[in-house]
Each structure stands twice: as C-alpha cells, then as structure tokens.
Amino acid sequence: MIDTGRKNYSALIPLFVLALSVVLADTPAWADALSDAxxxxxxxxxxxxxxxxxxxxxxxxxxxxxxxxxxAFLWAIxxxxxxxxxxxxxxxxxxxxxxxxxxxxxxxxxxxxxxPALNKMLTDSIRVSxxxxxxxxxxxxxxxxxxxxxxxxxxxxxxxxxxxTGSIIVPVITAGKIKLSQYIGYFGLCVxxxxxxxxxxxxxKGQSKKKNxxxxxxxxxxxxxxLKQNEAVDTTHHGVKIIEWSLARVRFTFYAVEFSFRPVFPxxxxxxxxxxxxxxxxxxxxxxxxxxxxIAGLPMFLVxxxxxxxVLVGMIVSIxxxxxxxxxxxxxxxxxxxxxxxxxxSMIGPRTSRxxxxxxxxxxxxxxxxYVGIRYTSKGFLGFSIVPPF
Numbered sequence: 001m002i003d004t005g006r007k008n009y010s011a012l013i014p015l016f017v018l019a020l021s022v023v024l025a026d027t028p029a030w031a032d033a034l035s036d037a038x039x040x041x042x043x044x045x046x047x048x049x050x051x052x053x054x055x056x057x058x059x060x061x062x063x064x065x066x067x068x069x070x071x072a073f074l075w076a077i078x079x080x081x082x083x084x085x086x087x088x089x090x091x092x093x094x095x096x097x098x099x100x101x102x103x104x105x106x107x108x109x110x111x112x113x114x115x116p117a118l119n120k121m122l123t124d125s126i127r128v129s130x131x132x133x134x135x136x137x138x139x140x141x142x143x144x145x146x147x148x149x150x151x152x153x154x155x156x157x158x159x160x161x162x163x164x165t166g167s168i169i170v171p172v173i174t175a176g177k178i179k180l181s182q183y184i185g186y187f188g189l190c191v192x193x194x195x196x197x198x199x200x201x202x203x204x205k206g207q208s209k210k211k212n213x214x215x216x217x218x219x220x221x222x223x224x225x226x227l228k229q230n231e232a233v234d235t236t237h238h239g240v241k242i243i244e245w246s247l248a249r250v251r252f253t254f255y256a257v258e259f260s261f262r263p264v265f266p267x268x269x270x271x272x273x274x275x276x277x278x279x280x281x282x283x284x285x286x287x288x289x290x291x292x293x294x295i296a297g298l299p300m301f302l303v304x305x306x307x308x309x310x311v312l313v314g315m316i317v318s319i320x321x322x323x324x325x326x327x328x329x330x331x332x333x334x335x336x337x338x339x340x341x342x343x344x345x346s347m348i349g350p351r352t353s354r355x356x357x358x359x360x361x362x363x364x365x366x367x368x369x370x371y372v373g374i375r376y377t378s379k380g381f382l383g384f385s386i387v388p389p390f
Contacts, residue, residue, distance in 0.1 A: 033327070034059065037117045037121055038062075038118065040117075042115075048112070048113060049114060050063055058102075058104055058107070058122075058331050058334070059125060059329070059331050064107060065104055069337055071101065071102075072334060072338055072341070073338070073340065073341040074341065075093075075097045075338075076094075076097075076133065076337070076338040076340070076341025077341045077344050077345040077348075078093065078345060079093045079338075079342060080133075080136075080137045080341065080342040080345025080346035081345035081346070081348050082345075082349070083137045083138070083308070083345075083346070083349070084137055084348070084349025084350055085349040085350075085352065085353045085356070086300070086303075086353075086361055086362075086364060086365045087141075087288065087303050087305070088285030088286040088288070089285065089286055089368050089369075089372075090133065090134040090285060091133070091277070091284070092191060094134060094338075095130050095187065098126050098129055099184065104126055105184065108122035108126070121328075125329065127322070127328075128322045128328050129330045129334070131319050131322075132319065132330060132338075133335075133342050134315055135311075135312060135316060137346040138311040138312035138315060140342075140346035140347060141305060141308035141349065142305060142308045142312055144351075149239020149240050150302055150305045150350075151240065151302070151305035151306055152252060152259075152302055152306045153242070153309070154263070155250065155266055155292070155296060155298075155306055156306045157309075158250075158261075158266040159270035159273075159288065160270060160309065160313035161267050162269060162270025162271040162274065163270040163273065163310060163317070166272065166274035166275030166277075167278045167313075167314045168317055168318075168321050168325075169275060169278075170276075170279045170318075171278055171318055171321035171322045172321060172325060172326065184380035185376070185377060185380020186380065187376050188372065188373050188376025188377030188378070188380055189376075189377045189380075189381075190276065190286075190373075191286055192372075192373025192374060194290055195365075195368075195370040195373050196369075197290055197294075198289070198362060198365055198366045198369060199370070201362065202362050202363055202366060212257050212259060212297055213297055213298060213299040214299070214358075215257045216254045216257040216299045216302075217300070217357075217358035219255035219257065220254070220299070220354075220358075221357060237253065237256040238255060240252055240253070240254050244260075247263060248262065248263075250262075254301075259296070259297060266291075266296070269291050269295065270314075273288055273291065274317075277314060277318075278318045284310075284311055284314055285307045286365075288303075288306075288307040288310055288311065289365060292307060293362070299358050300358045300361040301353075301358060304350070304361075305350075
C-alpha cells in the first residue's frame with residue numbers, strides 16, 4: 001500500500017508561484033481602457049452617469065459604491081467557511097457579496113444603455129474578484145484536507161488537468177463581451193439545476209445507490225465519535241490510502257472502503273466544468289461536488305478537499321488568463337481585505353466539517369443552491385428577484 005505522504009506540499013509550490021506572478025502583473029492597457037470608458041460616460045448624478053466631483057469608490061470610479069470594509073471582511077469569512085466546508089459555493093457566495101450586498105451589480109447594470117463597454121468591464125472585474133477569493137480558500141483548504149487525509153490527490157490532479165484548457169479558452173473568448181444581465185441569469189440557472197440534482201441524492205432512493213460512500217461516511221463518523229470520547233481507535237485505515245495509480249485506473253481506500261475510477265473521465269469532466277466556471281467567474285465547486293459525489297461516488301468528507309485542489313488549479317489559470325492575457329484588473333483595497341477574511345474562514349471550515357454528518361453537508365449544499373439559483377435566475381431573466389433581498 002502506498003502512502004501519499006501528508007507533509008509533502010512541494011507539488012503545490014509551482015501553483016503558488018504562478019499565483020504570485022498574477023499579483024505582480026502590470027495591466028496598464030486595461031486601466032487605460034477603463035479611464036477611456038469613464039471619460040466617455042455621460043456626466044451627471046443620475047443612473048448610468050458619472051459625477052466627476054463625487055468621491056471615488058470601486059475601481060476608483062467617482063460615485064461608484066464605497067463598500068463597507070467591516071461587512072466585506074465578515075462576508076469573506078463566511079465565503080471561506082462555506083467553500084472549505086462543502087467544497088463549493090465560494091465563488092457563488094463571493095458573487096452574492098459583490099453583486100448584491102455591495103451593490104456592484106446594480107451599479108454596473110446602470111451603464112447598460114449609457115456605456116455598454118463600462119458595463120462589461122465592471123462585470124469582468126467582478127468575475128475575477130470572485131475568483132481571487134475562491135483561489136485563496138481553495139489553496140488553504142487543499143493543504144488542510146491533505147494533512148487530514150481527506151483529499152484524493154490522483155482524482156484532483158485528473159480533474160485539474162482537464163480544467164486547465166477550459167480555464168484558458170473561456171476568458172479569451174468572453175472577456176469584454178458578456179453583459180451583466182446575461183451573466184447573472186446563466187449563473188442562477190446553472191446553480192438551480194445542480195441544486196435540484198443534489199437534492200435527489202439526499203433522498204432514500206438516491207442514497208441507496210451510494211453504498212460505498214455511505215459505508216465510508218459511517219466509518220469516518222464513528223471513528224471521530226470515539227476519538228472525541230477518548231476511546232482507543234485503530235487508525236491503520238484512516239484517511240485516503242492509494243493502492244493503485246496508473247493511466248488506466250486509480251484505486252484507493254478511505255476508512256477501509258475501496259473506491260476506483262478511470263482518469264480519462266475526470267479529465268474530460270474537468271474541461272467542461274472549468275469552462276463553465278470560468279464563464280461564470282466562480283470556482284466551479286458547485287459542479288465539481290456533484291461530479292465527485294455522483295460520478296466518482298465519493299462521500300462528502302472527501303469531496304471538499306478534492307474539489308478545492310481542482311478549483312485551485314482552474315482559478316489560477318483563469319485569473320492569469322483574465323488579468324495577464326485580457327488585462328482585466330481588480331480593486332485591490334477591497335480584495336486585499338476580503339482575502340484576509342477568506343483566510344480566517346478557510347482555516348475554520350475543515351476543522352468544523354468533521355462534526356457535521358455527511359447527509360447534512362449535502363443538504364446544506366442543496367439549500368444554498370436552490371436559494372441562490374432562484375434569486376439569480378429570476379433577477380437575470382426577469383429583471384427582478386422573486387426571493388429576498390429583492
């Protein structure tokens with residue numbers, strides 16, 4: 001039996017170096033384009049106009065929303081916690097914050113008629129801002145779950161390989177071309193559909209098809225109950241143990257329950273998931289989670305860490321594509337503070353998720369998916385939300 005070596009993080013170093021190169025990237029062309037777009041926007045205090053005498057806000061645009069930094073920090077903690085707990089909804093919750101709570105969505109929408117170019121620039125900046133938050137949470141979560149033996153490294157790598165291409169193609173094709181209303185509508189529709197699918201998996205019929213995942217979850221929960229009660233526990237089979245790793249098939253155990261998969265399928269799945277996630281400006285965890293639970297058949301206790309590793313690779317490539325290739329910029333005074341909140345939330349998530357039963361982790365995912373899906377589908381395609389906040 002092969003032990004993956006929980007304390008060897010050298011494989012993640014190239015990813016961190018690439019992320020750092022994005023931070024240091026200079027994007028004067030897009031900044032000049034933003035300045036030109038602001039100059040071409042009608043002046044005034046009305047909707048879709050810019051008042052040069054107003055105080056600067058988001059992206060240093062006069063009159064743009066000036067986000068409350070305390071609310072931004074607290075929301076970022078929530079984003080980091082939810083992503084690191086279920087392996088999804090980090091980008092979606094970041095989007096809820098940027099689009100709705102901070103008012104950037106309505107602000108960008110105001111330029112739809114007066115200056116469509118500025119509308120699309122703001123949309124791109126929102127998308128990349130979401131991805132920065134998710135990428136940090138994914139990095140922290142990957143390390144924490146790997147140390148805990150709750151990350152299936154071969155599966156995460158296979159999904160990541162497929163995600164790289166999708167994360168490059170979509171930013172190149174769509175940057176500067178997507179209207180905010182289109183973005184919000186498709187965003188909500190995808191989330192709603194996935195939420196319905198995951199809801200089916202929480203039913204007795206859906207659970208009956210996941211015998212291995214159910215057995216592994218039960219073993220994991222029982223072991224942690226015993227540890228909490230200071231009972232003697234045999235840890236020989238704890239965590240992920242790789243027993244076969246080849247191009248044809250990967251086999252591993254988790255708490256003595258065996259799982260297997262063919263690498264070609266997650267590579268293909270990773271491509272399509274990353275392409276859609278990059279279009280939406282999110283991490284893609286809400287698609288990786290059902291893939292890992294339904295197709296790979298993993299228990300939720302393994303899903304968060306494996307999803308996080310995959311999301312990390314996709315986000316680094318996507319951010320690089322948006323910021324370096326297409327020149328999109330973000331508002332660092334806001335993002336910097338949010339990243340600190342993300343760090344706090346992402347450190348808490350893996351340590352609290354072990355106390356939440358597998359079925360309730362999935363139900364938490366479903367509740368969030370249905371709410372977010374309904375809200376943004378209606379707002380994008382109907383022009384208003386049918387659930388609060390309206």
